[in-house]
Amino acid sequence: MSESNSEMLRRDPRQAWIARNRLHPRHLEVLAELGTGGGQEAASEWLGPNGLIRRNPRTVGFIGPHGVKRIDRSGVQQGRVVAGAQASPAACKPLVEIEAPAFLVAVVPDMAGGRLTSHDRDLLGLARQLADADPDSRGAVLAVVFGGHKENGVGDAGIDRVLHFDDEAFAGFSPEARLGALAAVEQAWTPRHWLLPDSPLGGADLGRRLAARLGERPATGVWQLEADAGSPLGWCCTARGAANSLDIRRPLPRLALILAECAEPVSETRHAARLLALPEALPPQLARLEDLGQVAVDPAGVALSEAEFILSAGNGVRDWEGFHHAAEVLRATEGASRVAVDDGHMARDRQVGATGTWVSARVYVAVGISGAIQHLQGIQRCDKVVAINMDPGCDMIKRADLAVIGDSARVLEALVALVEQSREEKRHAA
Amino acid sequence: MRPETQVAPSLAVTVLVSVGRHPLTGRGRQADQDARGVELARSIPQAEVSLLHAGPLGDASETALRGYLGMGFESLLLLEQPDGADVLPALAERLEAAAPQLVITGERAEQGEGSGLLPYLLAERLGWPLVSGLAAVEEVAEGVATLLLALPRGQRRRLRVRLPVIVTVNAAAPSPRQSAYGPARRGQLVLEEAQVVHDEELAKWQVQPARKRPKRLKIIKAASARDRFKAAAAKAEGGRGQVLTDVTPEQGAEAILRLLREEGVLRR
Amino acid sequence: MLETLLPILIFAALGLALLGAGRRIRLWRQGRPSPVPILKGLAAMPRRYLVDLHHVVARDKAMSNTHVATAGGFVAAAVLLILVHGLGLGSGLAGGVLGWALLVASATMFLGSLFVYRRRRNPPARLSKGVWMRLPKSLMAFSLGVFAITLLRVGLLPEGLLEGAGGWILALVLAAVVTWGLAEMVVGMTWGGPMKHAFAGALHLAFHRRPERFSTKAGGEGRSTGLKALDLDDPEAPLGVETPADFTWNQLLGFDACVQCGRCEAVCPAFAAGQPLNPKKLIQDMVVGMAGGSDAAYAGSPYPSQEPGGKPVGEHSLERYGSPHGPIVASLHEHDGKALVDAETLWSCTTCRACVEECPMMIEHVDAIVDMRRFLTLERGQTPNKAPEVLDNLIATDNPGGFDPGARMHWATDLELPLMADLQQVDVLLWLGDGAFDMRNQRTLRALVKVLRAARVDFAVLGNEERDSGDVARRLGDEATFQSLARRNIATLATYRFQQILTCDPHSFHVLGNEYGELGGVYEVRHHSTYIAELYEAGRLAFRPWKGGRVTWHDPCYLGRYNGEYEAPRQVLRALGIEVAEMERSGFRSRCCGGGGGAPITDIPGKRRIPDMRMNDVRETGAELVAVGCPQCTAMLEGVVDAGAEVRDIAELVAEALVEPSTSVATDAVGHDARSIRHLAEEVPL
Known part of the structure; x- marks a missing residue:
């Protein structure tokens, strides 16, 4: 501090003069020197010779989309300020440590690909609600994790304790071994709540196995939780039943299988995620299911109705080889308009539309499809539609969330190049 | 029949079938997953398939059960149970007695609680292994079955398991054959008495038609007013899409790639 | 010698033919029983032959004349042959006349057979070859042989021609030719050969499964096109035809x-x-x-x-x-x-x-x-491709698309269509059909509603009470689903009172009008083209003149061939001021759009698509617009890529040309001369 003070008192009248004179050829240069960041941009603030803050209003703000100058008082716009504030957002979240939990909420996340899925995070958010409901006797969230994981934000997701099984026996498909481990957890700590994601990634299966093993009648397809003093565990849940056509409201049982978006993920606190170990070693398991490994599946062979990413070709496609190549690189399932099928370019089971298959892809990319009514009816249930077409007036463009007008072959080619390039970069980075 | 069926030892397969419910009209029908289970059973060359259902017999359920008969069966064994009964004891008893090698069923029922727990409870009670989400039975030889498991996004995993086993199927299993009116009309529903255990817990629950789940709002925990404003003023969903004219193919491709990444459909 | 040989030959041939007939009838009787009025049928046969059958044959003038000469000549010659040569009635005055008549008959037949021969020289691809190629020769053999032996009989040839060795040979040759002729024309008729058609065809006309299709003396064009219902209540009754x-x-x-x-x-x-x-x-x-x-x-x-x-x-x-x-x-x-x-x-x-x-x-x-x-x-249970799904949808949702049956009226929320449930009684029940779920057809329905409102028709719809008519289920062979839909529709319709049913779907039109009757639902059904024509005739509609280009009309099969309505749509188009540029295949020869019978659902691959061929027909007329009257045809023809012509339903054309009379004018003019209302209507500012 003292050093900077002594510097401040030392004046350079010439510099101050240049800083005031906007027409001076070195004006910007001097301003930059005076600026605290010392970046390329002109400084908007500096300490004047008398210790007063001097401002240059001309360098504040940015030119908005309509050519009008906008000033953002939050300061976000100015890169160097942000850089300073961004020191470590994680560090500023309060760390919550629960030393002697009143009870345990056991969560078994899917950890697909070794990372918490968004479903897992929602589930942990819900677990936090259960654990923190009573500030006088707080519980701890125990995450039981199988297989090697690459997640480094475990504590940020709201986990107090982690039990990690990364034995060879738990890698890949191993529901029986995992069930054995969970049964050991039950024996060791008897958590008050067991929460698993009701997801096809494994949680649905494992949760039901656990229910059958523990003899607990679980709530499945739970999507809502409310405090309810009348229930044994103090909670009441709403679960989907009868193929999603019913809502069943019932007391929350010990074991619950939870749907995605049941709660907001934890975002404001950090947790200790302290490693835990089982008091005793697991007894050896008899594996009755022998895993012979994953089978390579051609995305082109995935049924259209199942596919979540469809690249669909229509009358406007000329370069069929390029189209098939793009589908392969993007790992998209191929679809087609009626015309493309009629012309023999695609098989009949690839036809999308009212007269073909009704699809419900998350992303549907229509290449050279003008969008006959029947076709548009068939893609009603798609979330996002991308159209690549020459004709800006066609109906598909009107439906599309994103439309690119241009030669479809060249756009696909560019897309393929981009994807391949980014994969290449990832490989080098890894 | 074909000669090889006489040579190969037969495989007793029981398919547990339930009464489905059409999602729009609520009419009774073959449950989709169970019908797929029947089709899966039919695809095993040496299988001798029998159908088993536990539940009440009424107009709607008879139509649905006859739907299974229409897939080419002469009879279906019906363990009569009143509405609201827990069918597990009746089914378990029957399976213990009949001792099939392979039990196939859909993942979840389309009526009632539909928790999908029944096969797990059966497996636990019978002490059999269970595989859920089957796509195909590849081979059954010398008491060992090679199964193809359906994973999300059309992926597959191969498993081997010693019989007897309970397997469940979902929408990834082969689609069921057409149910024909003639065999459905001719087929026999063989009624059998079975023990009845009422599901008392279920009766206490509040059940109502499913409400629409609220769409998750993007809660912006932004530090600045500007971010909060931006989030609040963001374009509502369902508006007209963005149209890129006069762009180079590269620019277009970039825009598409950004959307694909946002939606998370692009796999590494 | 011929005198003794000929009766033997003739009666042997007749005997053999009789034997063959017995055998043939046994073959037919393998089929399931179907009671027919035998004597009545036989009595009706000549009229069916001469009127109805000839009506079809006469579409090909040359072939018709050939057939009249050959078949007429043959029938006459055969009868006379038995009389003259079989029974020996050739002598005396009467016999002489018979002989001369036989000469004329066989000569006529010969003339006919020459035309048959000429046609067989370069037969079109549609004709079968094989044994059929010998038919003209056999015809000639018979007619020439009979002519020659009759010449002898009537004494036109010198006596003694048949004497001596040359005579013997000639007699043998003649006998051989006659034998050939008899073998083909008489024996072959029942033992199988080209002439089988005469025997089986005659009996087929007499015992036709669908006698209503023939015209009667009372006039009227017989038309019976509905399929026969299966008996589903009898568990023993076979379901369709296996063998x-x-x-x-x-x-x-x-x-x-x-x-x-x-x-x-x-x-x-x-x-x-x-x-x-x-x-x-x-x-x-x-x-x-x-x-x-x-x-x-x-x-x-x-x-x-x-x-x-x-x-x-x-x-x-x-x-x-x-x-x-x-x-x-x-x-x-x-x-x-x-x-x-x-x-x-x-x-x-x-x-x-x-x-x-x-x-x-x-x-x-x-x-x-x-x-x-x-x-x-x-x-x-082997309905191909998408058909099982469609049938399942029909069973579960009462419409082939599997849409929510409660959403049937969503397209018309702004139209506030009157419901039968509210009104109970109207003049016209508007049957919407499954097109109510189809975005394209909804435009047609809107147009039709506009027309009905302009003409102040008292109408209502069934709304969500309506179900699929069952047409697709029935054509796909699912009689059970058809009958289930039909019976429920009939029960619904029975609760309301209306004069007639109006629909813009010829398939519903046909099924409601012609196929529900067997299940107990008898209604007067109108296709919208007919109804609009009637409204126009009654002066309840007025149109501004047509300003577009050339227009052609595509006859829907279920309106035209099934129900004989060719005129009304053309009348409507004329009223719009359109001169229809007819396609080569129009009217009863209209080419299908490919959308009927569940064909788009079963989708059997071919080398071309039927609607493409139809749009080619349209292109040949130079029309810029093809008017249609069927949602299936609209969908199929609009599905043709790069089609030169626009596809519009006739209701859309009418709705666009509509000159809506102002309220006071219209109420005053109801019942007045049609011309005056049209005149008044044209004064309404547009």
């Missing part, structure tokens, strides 16, 4: 009457599209099945196939083998190879009835095809 013997006996008789003229083949849209259907071959296969054996003797065009040359005939006699009690279509699960027809042949049919309309022998191809489809669907 040839499952057809009724008179259906088998009808197949046996086929002359293999190939007119059906020439008009069949599926055949033209290269789909594996040839109606003529199909009927011949049924004959092969009835008699047992392979199709090796068939000498016409085969079923088309993706490979050039069509599906092989005869070579695979083991694979294409039929027997009266063997399956017609091989089962998917039992490949013992003994079957006659591929399933895809049956599923290629669009049920457009072009073949039935053209068949001079009055054979009912479409009914036979649906009978066989019924077995495939109801017993085997």
Whole structure:
């Protein structure tokens, strides 16, 4: 501090003069020197010779989309300020440590690909609600994790304790071994709540196995939780039943299988995620299911109705080889308009539309499809539609969330190049 | 029949079938997953398939059960149970007695609680292994079955398991054959008495038609007013899409790639 | 010598023919029983032959004349031959007249046979070859032989010609020629040969399965096009046709009457599209099945196939083998190879009835095809491609698309259509059809509603109480679903009072009008083109003159051929000021759009698409717009890529041209002269 003070008192009248004179050829240069960041941009603030803050209003703000100058008082716009504030957002979240939990909420996340899925995070958010409901006797969230994981934000997701099984026996498909481990957890700590994601990634299966093993009648397809003093565990849940056509409201049982978006993920606190170990070693398991490994599946062979990413070709496609190549690189399932099928370019089971298959892809990319009514009816249930077409007036463009007008072959080619390039970069980075 | 069926030892397969419910009209029908289970059973060359259902017999359920008969069966064994009964004891008893090698069923029922727990409870009670989400039975030889498991996004995993086993199927299993009116009309529903255990817990629950789940709002925990404003003023969903004219193919491709990444459909 | 030989020959031939007839009748009687009024049928036969059959034959003038000469000459000659040469009535004055008459008859026949010969020199592709190629020669042999022996009998030739060795030889030659003629023309009639058509055809006319289709003396054009209902209450009653013997006996008789003229083949849209259907071959296969054996003797065009040359005939006699009690279509699960027809042949049919309309022998191809489809669907559960899904949807949601039945009226929320449930009684019940779920057809429906409102028609809709009419289910062979839908629709309709049902869907129009009757629902049904024509005639509509380009009209099969309505839509177009540029195939020869009979659902691949061919027909007229009157036709024709012409429903054209009279004018003018209202209407500012 003292050093900077002594510097401040030392004046350079010439510099101050240049800083005031906007027409001076070195004006910007001097301003930059005076600026605290010392970046390329002109400084908007500096300490004047008398210790007063001097401002240059001309360098504040940015030119908005309509050519009008906008000033953002939050300061976000100015890169160097942000850089300073961004020191470590994680560090500023309060760390919550629960030393002697009143009870345990056991969560078994899917950890697909070794990372918490968004479903897992929602589930942990819900677990936090259960654990923190009573500030006088707080519980701890125990995450039981199988297989090697690459997640480094475990504590940020709201986990107090982690039990990690990364034995060879738990890698890949191993529901029986995992069930054995969970049964050991039950024996060791008897958590008050067991929460698993009701997801096809494994949680649905494992949760039901656990229910059958523990003899607990679980709530499945739970999507809502409310405090309810009348229930044994103090909670009441709403679960989907009868193929999603019913809502069943019932007391929350010990074991619950939870749907995605049941709660907001934890975002404001950090947790200790302290490693835990089982008091005793697991007894050896008899594996009755022998895993012979994953089978390579051609995305082109995935049924259209199942596919979540469809690249669909229509009358406007000329370069069929390029189209098939793009589908392969993007790992998209191929679809087609009626015309493309009629012309023999695609098989009949690839036809999308009212007269073909009704699809419900998350992303549907229509290449050279003008969008006959029947076709548009068939893609009603798609979330996002991308159209690549020459004709800006066609109906598909009107439906599309994103439309690119241009030669479809060249756009696909560019897309393929981009994807391949980014994969290449990832490989080098890894 | 074909000669090889006489040579190969037969495989007793029981398919547990339930009464489905059409999602729009609520009419009774073959449950989709169970019908797929029947089709899966039919695809095993040496299988001798029998159908088993536990539940009440009424107009709607008879139509649905006859739907299974229409897939080419002469009879279906019906363990009569009143509405609201827990069918597990009746089914378990029957399976213990009949001792099939392979039990196939859909993942979840389309009526009632539909928790999908029944096969797990059966497996636990019978002490059999269970595989859920089957796509195909590849081979059954010398008491060992090679199964193809359906994973999300059309992926597959191969498993081997010693019989007897309970397997469940979902929408990834082969689609069921057409149910024909003639065999459905001719087929026999063989009624059998079975023990009845009422599901008392279920009766206490509040059940109502499913409400629409609220769409998750993007809660912006932004530090600045500007971010909060931006989030609040963001374009509502369902508006007209963005149209890129006069762009180079590269620019277009970039825009598409950004959307694909946002939606998370692009796999590494 | 000839005097003794000829009676023997003639009576031997007649005896053999009688024997053959017995055998042939036994073959037909393998079919299921079907009671017919025998004497009444026989009595009606000449009229059916001379009026109804001739009406069809006369479409080809030259062939008609040829047939009149040949067949007329033959019938006369045969009768006279028996009298003159068989019974020896050739002497005396009466005998002389008979002899001369026989000369004239056989000469006429000879003349006819010359034309038959000329046609057979370069026969069109649709004609069968094989044994049919010898027919002109046989005809000539018979007519010449009879002429020659009669010349002798009437004494026109010098006495003693037959004496001596030369005479003997001549007599033998003559006897041989006559024997040939008799063998082909008399014996062959019942033992199988080209002339079989005369015997079977005559009886087929007498015992036709659908006698209502023939005209009567009282006049009127007979028309019976509805399919026959299956008896579903009787668990023993067979569901459709599995083996040839499952057809009724008179259906088998009808197949046996086929002359293999190939007119059906020439008009069949599926055949033209290269789909594996040839109606003529199909009927011949049924004959092969009835008699047992392979199709090796068939000498016409085969079923088309993706490979050039069509599906092989005869070579695979083991694979294409039929027997009266063997399956017609091989089962998917039992490949013992003994079957006659591929399933895809049956599923290629669009049920457009072009073949039935053209068949001079009055054979009912479409009914036979649906009978066989019924077995495939109801017993085997082998309806191809998307059809099982469609049938499931019909069962679960009462519409083929699987839409929420409660959403049937969503398209019309802003129109506030009156509901039958509210009104209970109206003049016109507007039947919307499943087009209510289809965005394209909703435009047509809106247009129709606009027209009805302009004409102040008292109408209402069933709304969500309406179900699919059952047309698609029935054509796909699912009689059970059809009857279930039909009975529920009939029960709904029975709760309301209305004068007539109006629909813009010819399929619903046909099913409601012609097929519900058998199940107890009798209604007066109008197609919208007919109804609009009536409204216009009554002066309740006024149009501003047409300003667009050339327009052609596509006759929907279920409106035209099925129900004979060719005139009303043309009348409406004329009223709009449009001069219809007719396509070459229009009216009763109209080419199907490919949308009928569930064909778009079963979707059997061919080399071309039927709607593409139809849009080509449109292009040839130079029309810029093709007017249609059927949601299926609209969908099919609009689905053609790069079509030159726009596709519009007639209701849309009418709605656009509508000059809406102002309220006061219209109420005043109701009942006034049509011209005056039109005149007034034109003064209304547009």
